[in-house]
Amino acid sequence: MLDYKAVFEATLSPYLLLALDFTIIGVNEAYLGATHSERARLLGRNIFEVFSSRSRETMEYFGPLLCLSLERVLREHVTDFMAIQKHAITCPVTGIAQERFWSPVNKPVFAADGSLLYIIHRVEDVTEFVQSQSCYPGTVTDVYQRSQDVQAIHRELKLAKDNLERLVAQRTLELALSEEKFRLMANTMPQIVWTARPDGYVDWYNECWYQFTGMPRGSDWDDPGSPVHPDDIQGLRERWQESIDTGMIFEKDIRFKRQTDGEYCWHLSRAVPQRNARGDIISWIGTSTDIHERKTLADELQLAKAEAEEANRLKSVFLTNMSHELRTPLTAITGFSQLLHEQNFSRELEKRYLAVIDRNGLQLLRIIDDILDLSKVEAGKLTIERLRLPLLEIISDIRALLELKTQEIGLDSSVEIEGLVPEIIESDPTRLKQVLMNLINNAVKFTSQGCVDIRISYQAEPAQLRFEIRDTGRGVSPEQAARLFAPFEQADSSITRTYGGTGLGLTLSRHLARTLGGDVQLRSSQLNQGSSFIAWVDPGPMAGVRMIDHKAVAQEQARQQQKALLERFTGALKGRKILLVDDADDNRALISAILHRTNATLVTARDGIECLDYAATEDFDLTLMDMQMPRMDGFEATRILRQKGYSKPIVALTAHAMREQIKRCHDAGCTAHLSKPVNHGKLIETVMKLME
Numbered sequence: 001m002l003d004y005k006a007v008f009e010a011t012l013s014p015y016l017l018l019a020l021d022f023t024i025i026g027v028n029e030a031y032l033g034a035t036h037s038e039r040a041r042l043l044g045r046n047i048f049e050v051f052s053s054r055s056r057e058t059m060e061y062f063g064p065l066l067c068l069s070l071e072r073v074l075r076e077h078v079t080d081f082m083a084i085q086k087h088a089i090t091c092p093v094t095g096i097a098q099e100r101f102w103s104p105v106n107k108p109v110f111a112a113d114g115s116l117l118y119i120i121h122r123v124e125d126v127t128e129f130v131q132s133q134s135c136y137p138g139t140v141t142d143v144y145q146r147s148q149d150v151q152a153i154h155r156e157l158k159l160a161k162d163n164l165e166r167l168v169a170q171r172t173l174e175l176a177l178s179e180e181k182f183r184l185m186a187n188t189m190p191q192i193v194w195t196a197r198p199d200g201y202v203d204w205y206n207e208c209w210y211q212f213t214g215m216p217r218g219s220d221w222d223d224p225g226s227p228v229h230p231d232d233i234q235g236l237r238e239r240w241q242e243s244i245d246t247g248m249i250f251e252k253d254i255r256f257k258r259q260t261d262g263e264y265c266w267h268l269s270r271a272v273p274q275r276n277a278r279g280d281i282i283s284w285i286g287t288s289t290d291i292h293e294r295k296t297l298a299d300e301l302q303l304a305k306a307e308a309e310e311a312n313r314l315k316s317v318f319l320t321n322m323s324h325e326l327r328t329p330l331t332a333i334t335g336f337s338q339l340l341h342e343q344n345f346s347r348e349l350e351k352r353y354l355a356v357i358d359r360n361g362l363q364l365l366r367i368i369d370d371i372l373d374l375s376k377v378e379a380g381k382l383t384i385e386r387l388r389l390p391l392l393e394i395i396s397d398i399r400a401l402l403e404l405k406t407q408e409i410g411l412d413s414s415v416e417i418e419g420l421v422p423e424i425i426e427s428d429p430t431r432l433k434q435v436l437m438n439l440i441n442n443a444v445k446f447t448s449q450g451c452v453d454i455r456i457s458y459q460a461e462p463a464q465l466r467f468e469i470r471d472t473g474r475g476v477s478p479e480q481a482a483r484l485f486a487p488f489e490q491a492d493s494s495i496t497r498t499y500g501g502t503g504l505g506l507t508l509s510r511h512l513a514r515t516l517g518g519d520v521q522l523r524s525s526q527l528n529q530g531s532s533f534i535a536w537v538d539p540g541p542m543a544g545v546r547m548i549d550h551k552a553v554a555q556e557q558a559r560q561q562q563k564a565l566l567e568r569f570t571g572a573l574k575g576r577k578i579l580l581v582d583d584a585d586d587n588r589a590l591i592s593a594i595l596h597r598t599n600a601t602l603v604t605a606r607d608g609i610e611c612l613d614y615a616a617t618e619d620f621d622l623t624l625m626d627m628q629m630p631r632m633d634g635f636e637a638t639r640i641l642r643q644k645g646y647s648k649p650i651v652a653l654t655a656h657a658m659r660e661q662i663k664r665c666h667d668a669g670c671t672a673h674l675s676k677p678v679n680h681g682k683l684i685e686t687v688m689k690l691m692e
Helices: 004-010 029-035 047-052 056-076 127-133 143-158 164-187 207-213 230-246 292-342 347-379 391-409 429-445 493-499 505-515 550-568 585-598 608-617 634-643 659-668 680-690
Strands: 015-018 024-027 085-090 097-110 116-125 192-196 202-205 250-257 264-275 281-290 387-390 412-418 424-427 451-459 464-471 519-526 530-537 577-581 601-605 622-626 650-654 672-675
Touching (some): 015 029, 047 056, 056 097, 056 116, 097 127, 192 207, 207 250, 230 264, 387 391, 391 412, 391 424, 424 429, 429 451, 429 505, 505 519, 505 530, 577 585, 577 608, 585 680, 608 634, 672 680
Parallel strands (some): 577 601, 577 622, 622 650
Antiparallel strands (some): 015 024, 015 116, 192 202, 192 281, 250 264
16 A cells, blocks of 8 residues: 555655645655754644744735635635745754745645545745846746756766666656746736747747636637737737847737726737847747736826817917907997097997997907806806797797898898797797807808708607708818817817807807707708708607697798788888889789889889880889899999989899899999898888888
8 A cells, every 4th residue: 555644755845734724734854854844843833823933024925825825725626826935944053044935836635525635735946946037137048958957966966875767857857847837937927928939939828818818728819819909910910020030129018808808908018039059049038017007097198188288279279369359349349439538529420439339348248248158057057047938939039130140241041940849848048049149140150152041840759949050151171070169169260360259159059058958069061061050958848738830820920910011001102103123024013013002103114224214204212123134134224323323222133142142233233132032021111111
């Protein structure tokens, strides 16, 4: 029968046999010799008690690691390899403490039924291996060559007492242990370690690589399913090939996918070549250190720096723009005020100067209000008042504002309601109008010709009252669109120089719309073709609110207003003569019918030549002039009339509403402009106003 106790005592590696409560129940001669300990002082004592008696430094560092390792063996029934430990062993003869390095391993011992009986605590003395590394800072030496040197030294020392057969067997075992120690040391390191052949093929990874990436054993980093980030693979290949070709140290930041959560984490990969005596590369030793936290922090710091610099730039731009925007109305206010103090002007001129002061004062007030409102919104102190409002009144106010703005510069405009909309909404009327006014002002400001339209609709789920503001203006590029809603910023600096403005309008509108339960977004835009902005708000509770066709209601109201207007001006132009010039019979008949109620005397002409003939023989109080006619158009006829001294109003009738066409009409001598198809009420209002 095999004497296990004798085998245990004869084993060359130092062993402790531990009970499951970590009491030492066995110790071999190799351990006693390595530690200069006495068997009686070890048996029956807890292993932590033994180590704590050696030194405080040893226990503070080694104790927690040993505890974790033994608990893992108890819990998982697996062998646990601990990190290399440093101990000071005092020789009982000389009293001198020697520094030794041990590689501990804790291994479970099982009974026949699979239950855990004991734990073997084995240590390997790797002092020579560790100390030898100090000669090669930053590298790992050729294990095979060094082991041969060590073998030769041991052969000479033991030649006198060991026979050749035992020496060869022992040195073979030591060589295997040396390889195992190297692998063990690499596997205990908290970073990825790898080796490669001279041609660059990675032939070994430590356990940390497999645990981190989840790659199957035997696979390489560039195999299918590589853990390397796709954006880093090409750069890694090129840099690695460069190191192989030149023999220079390899170093690169690479992202590896972590198997536990699939996140890519930054690692600093570094490899150095190992050379033989002739200088030839015989292998590469590499490490990959996790630098994700440091890299992320550096990126965040860089981003924070960029944001701070951008904020500082925006502040400077804002202050420059704000200085210009504030000084412009202030210059007018102070300048005209000073003029009124210094000189005496006519009553009419005083009124004109006071109007300039009032207008610039209101502009200055709007700028200050925008700044204060934005500050309140960002501070969360803007007060919102929710009231029940008739939607038709809101739409009427929007239409009036839009028409006022577009007529000033000769643009077409329209307000349309699509589908059924609620009769009553619950919102803040001041803030809702402020949002829409900002969007309308923007659309008009950046549109030189064409039109500005508003489309209003209601969405039930989720409940939204939507306003789409479309224009045919300059538009914005995708790059400019990304900055539209940034505070104090416009699409580009040329906008501020050309159009003015603080750059607060869209930012404030978005904040206000969000406060009202909605948002403002750029729906679409093309350079030199126009933009479409959409704003929506929460219309409030809809229970019991009647849904109506506001378009039909608005049309009926328009008819009623027109009817009232016609009744108001019935007979108002009796005794006045109007010359209507138009080459279309239907148009002459329509306008004659519209003006019939006024009791004005209406004379019609088919072209500019007939117009001049009538004007030469009769005195007209007003002329309605079509601008596109055969033989002689309205532009030529108007110029000739003005040259001959005709000073009465001439109203241009044209299908063109472009700014250039309107300017052309005024340059020819027209007093006013009406676009076709002619609005009945507007025609009568214009004629009455000019003939007052």
